[in-house]
Amino acid sequence: MSRVVAENTSPARDRLSFFQRNQSIELSSAAVTGASPTLGQLLKSVGDVRKEVTGDETPVHQVLDLSDTSLEPRSLPFALSFNNLTYSVKIRRKLALPSFLGGRSNHGPPVTAEPVAGENVFRKTKVLLNDISGVARDGEIMAVLGASGSGKSTLIDALANRIAKGSLKGTVTLNGEHLESRLLKVISAYVMQDDLLFPMLTVEETLMFSAEFRLPRTLSKSKKKMRVQALIDQLGLRNAAKTIIGDEGHRGVSGGERRRVSIGIDIIHDPIILFLDEPTSGLDSTSAFMVVKVLQRIAQSGSIVIMSVHQPSYRILGLLDRLIFLSRGQTVYSGSPMNLPVFFADFGHPIPETENRTEFALDLIRELEGSPGGTKSLVEFNKSWQSLKRSRAPDTPTHGLTLKEAISASISRGKLVSGATNTNASPTSMVPTFANPLWVEMAVLSKRAITNSRRMPELFGIRLGAVMVTGFILATMFWRLDSSPKGVQERLGFFAFAMSTTFYTCADALPVFLQERYIFMRETAYNAYRRSSYVLSHSLTALPALVFLSMGFAALTFWAVGLDGGLSGFFFYFLIIFASFWAGSSFVTFLSGVVPHVMLGYTIVVAILAYFLLFSGFFINRDRIPPYWIWFHYISLVKYPYEAVLQNEFQDPTKCFVKGVQIFDNTPLGQVPTALKLKLLDSMSATLGMNLSSGTCLTTGTDILQQQGITDLSKWNCLWVTIAWGFFFRILFYFSLLLGSKNKRS
Ligand SMILES: Nc1ncnc2c1ncn2[C@@H]1O[C@H](COP(=O)(O)OP(=O)(O)OP(=O)(O)O)[C@@H](O)[C@H]1O
Ligand SMILES: [Mg+2]
Structure with missing residues (x-):
């Protein structure tokens, strides 16, 4: 001892x-x-x-000179303490059959969940974290170790405030003060296990965009560039700086480099606390070592680094300052890696010289987990060992700085470059929630979206291709329609089909956001930008493509089909197609915010658009729709553009669509010789007492609109309503993002 x-x-x-x-x-x-x-x-x-x-004389990148080094000598400004963290979830209990009925008797290893008071037959409580305490200090790396399923990610989530308040028991304090969620968000960063990055941006661009989000506007562009360059050097990414991130289809940086980029984007503003869930998983030992080395440097710059790790190599172990070993949500060891041999020797299982300490510890823990008594003895031993250690070597006294003072000192030493002001305000209001105003965020987001789509021109190409092929088929199918009664029917069909295809071709917006969603969630979870900026910039950057698509489609079909109205007619036709593309893409974007899978998204889009067409008034006029379905007619997105183009087409009161003997077209009398039709017309004239000659106009455009039941909105109103639908779905998209990206466990 x-x-x-x-x-x-x-x-x-x-x-x-x-x-x-x-x-x-x-x-x-x-x-x-x-x-x-x-x-x-x-x-x-x-x-x-x-x-x-x-002897390398290449200029070393200077970092932001925001530091005021005239601070009083002092170390250890930050200590994140967590006490008695307990987190349990309710899980449904399987109804166990009695063993004589074939149910399995429980001879296997003991279940993780221990019975807890208050559980009933159908539900039991599973304890994921059980009374975990510890302290993480700045300058150090605290590593959470344990077998798969031991609760490492859960503990990191608990510390990073990613578990809903009511569910987590215990306290997490920074310098003895309760950490408000808002403050934690701005002073900390969470590096997720997956590398969620845009594949077509280079390493340097990825970090630069992050710098533009995270660093305040007051910092000049050149300083942001310097920060990025310094970070590239620090992360050891100099050779990969100009390489794209890459994905399955495009060769890019290596896995280890990608990992470091992921860390880089989250530490660009130099957060005070950094959480990482398995930053080394999937990396070879050299890459893993480099990642942890980088983390050590970050810690030494005055940050608290808390990470989970599966099985650290001997070299990595040397970089860790504090370990917490978990087994089924309980602490089985907590302390410095140096103390591991002493601890296990005292427990009666000395670590052989030749063995890797962590491997030995993990194996022993696994062995104990399988034994009848479980790890209880080790947990108890750790408790007594901890209290003994505390009584012999009391904790280094904390510096006595309040949270506000510590953050303020940290900011003036150049940390947390997020536009923070070193004023007398409370810690929460000292650091702004977002580093930049809305319009800056929008500009950066738009720039990134444009860069991304420029790097992947095939995406727009495919879309344009789809629209143009549809336009071409329609143009040739409905080539130069005449104004006969048949022509009128064909025009109605053309409009119904054309207006619904504009909506269908919007469905390709669906996978775009679904892909981006996780990046969006990662970025907004720690306040890189506002959700509203994302929605606004997403809408704005969609517009130029829509203008091209609608112009192409309108130009291809308008004259080929022989639509009416001349240049002003064409202009309105273009506007209404543009409006339907806008409404359609907004609708699809909203769906992409609420559905979890592309396939489900497509299924819903196709079904709903089919219903929209059904209720648009083309198949069945408004006055014939059963009253209990009439509401669907009014929410049908196809109704408004369909009615608008019909009015645009049939608005000329002088244009005639059924003249003289054409009245017999589409009837059994349509087949009789023209001479006979003229005779029939004469006798009808005599009977009706009016003069019906072969030149008399029997149906004008207005009549057709009447017949189609298009009487309630003018064409311009239809246009405005279509545009308004687009805005409506964008607003819904915003709310879906607001509600759907809570990013917390319940
Ligand atoms: N919502 C939940 N309901 C029931 N059990 C859960 C829930 N969430 C997590 N668990 C369980 O809690 C335990 C701890 O999970 P956690 O993800 O923290 O493990 P881990 O140590 O990070 O494992 P790994 O190394 O595989 O990432 C696991 O057994 C997991 O199955
Ligand atoms: Mg995990």
């Missing part, structure tokens, strides 16, 4: 030894004054060393 006391695990001393180990790194004034160096200072020092060692 005496060895425990002999080992001084004071983080301050650890850090000192780090600097001593790296004596060649000549620390700047911060180290002289004793304050922990910022990211920038460290980078500068690393650069100096590089110059000395390699």
Whole structure:
């Protein structure tokens, strides 16, 4: 036991030894004054060393010089403490059959869930985290270890405030003060396990966009560029800076580099707390080591780094400052990696010299989990060991800084570059929720969307192709329609089909957002930008493509089909097609915000559009629609553009569509010789007492509109209503994003 006391695990001393180990790194004034160096200072020092060692004279990227190093000497400004964290979920209990009826008796390994008071026959409570406590300090990496399913991700989520308030018991405090969700969001970052990045942007562009979101407008573009360059060096991405991220279809950076880019975009503003869920998973040992090395540097710049890791290699273990081993949601070891051998020796299972410490520990834990007593003995032993350690070597006293003072000191040393002001405000209002105003966010988002679509011109190409092919088929099928009664029928058919295809061709907007959704959620979860900026820029950047599509379709069909109205008629025709594209794409965008899968999305789009067409008034006029379905007629998106184009076509009161003997077309009398038809017309004239000659106009455009039941809205009103539908669905899209991206466990 005496060895425990002999080992001084004071983080301050650890850090000192780090600097001593790296004596060649000549620390700047911060180290002289004793304050922990910022990211920038460290980078500068690393650069100096590089110059000395390699003679490399390439300019080292200077970092933002926001630091005020005249601060009083002081270390350890931040400590994130968590006490008695307990989190359980209710799960449905399977109805177990008695064993004599074939139900399996429970001889297998004990279930994770332990019975808890209050559970009933159908539900039981599963404890995912059980009374977990600890402290993470800045300058250190705290690693959460454990087998798969032990609760590592759950613990990180609990610390990162990603579990709903009511469900998580226990407290998480920063410097002894309760952490408000809003404050935590702006001072921390969460690096998810998946690399959610835009495949067609280069590493440098990806980081630059992140800098433009995260760093305040007050910072000049050149400073943002410098920050990005410094980060590229720090992340070891210099050689990959100009390479695209890539995906299955395009070769891009390696997995390890992608991982580091993911970390880079979240630390661009130098957050105070950094959470990472398995940042090394899927990487080879060298890449994994480089990632953790980067994390160590970030920690040393004055951040708290908390990460989960599956099985750290020996070298990685050397970079970790504090470990928490979990087994089925309980702490089985908590402390420095150096103390592992002592701990397990005291527990009666000394780690053999040749073994990897963590592997040994994980194997032992797994063995205990399989034994009848479970890990209870180890959990108990850890508790007593911890209290003994505390009594012999009390915790280094905390610095006595309030949260506000600590954040404020941190900001003035160049951290948290998010437009924060170092004023006397409360911690929550000291750091702005968003680094930039709405219009800056919109501009950056639009720029990114345009860059992305420029890199993937085939997406727009396919869309344009689909619209033009449809237009071509329609133009040739309905080539130069005449104004006979048959021609009128064909015109009605053309309009109904054309207006619904404009909606169908919008369905390709569906996968676009579904793909982007996870990136959007990652970015908005930690306030990179407002959701409203996203919706606005998404709508704006969609417009130019819609103008092209509608112009192409209108030009291809208007004269080919022989539509009426001349140039002004064409202009309105173009406007209404544009409006339907707008409404259709808004509708599809909204759907993409609520449906989880592309296939489900397509199914819904196709079905709903078919109903819209059915109720549009083409198949059955409004006055014939049963009263209980009439509401569907009014919400049919196809109704409005369909009525608008019909009015545009049949608005000329002088134009005639049924003249003289044409009255017999489409009737059994249509087949009789013209001479006989003329005789019939004469006798009808005599009977009706009016003069019906072969030149008499019997049906005008107005009559056709009357027959079709198109009487309630003018064509311009139809246009406005269509455009309004588009806005309506965009607003719904906004709400779907607001409600759908809560990003918290219940
Ligand atoms: N909503 C839930 N309902 C029931 N059980 C859950 C729920 N969420 C998580 N669990 C369980 O909680 C346990 C811990 O999950 P967690 O994701 O934290 O494990 P982990 O240690 O991160 O594992 P891995 O290394 O595989 O990522 C697992 O057994 C998991 O099945
Ligand atoms: Mg996990």
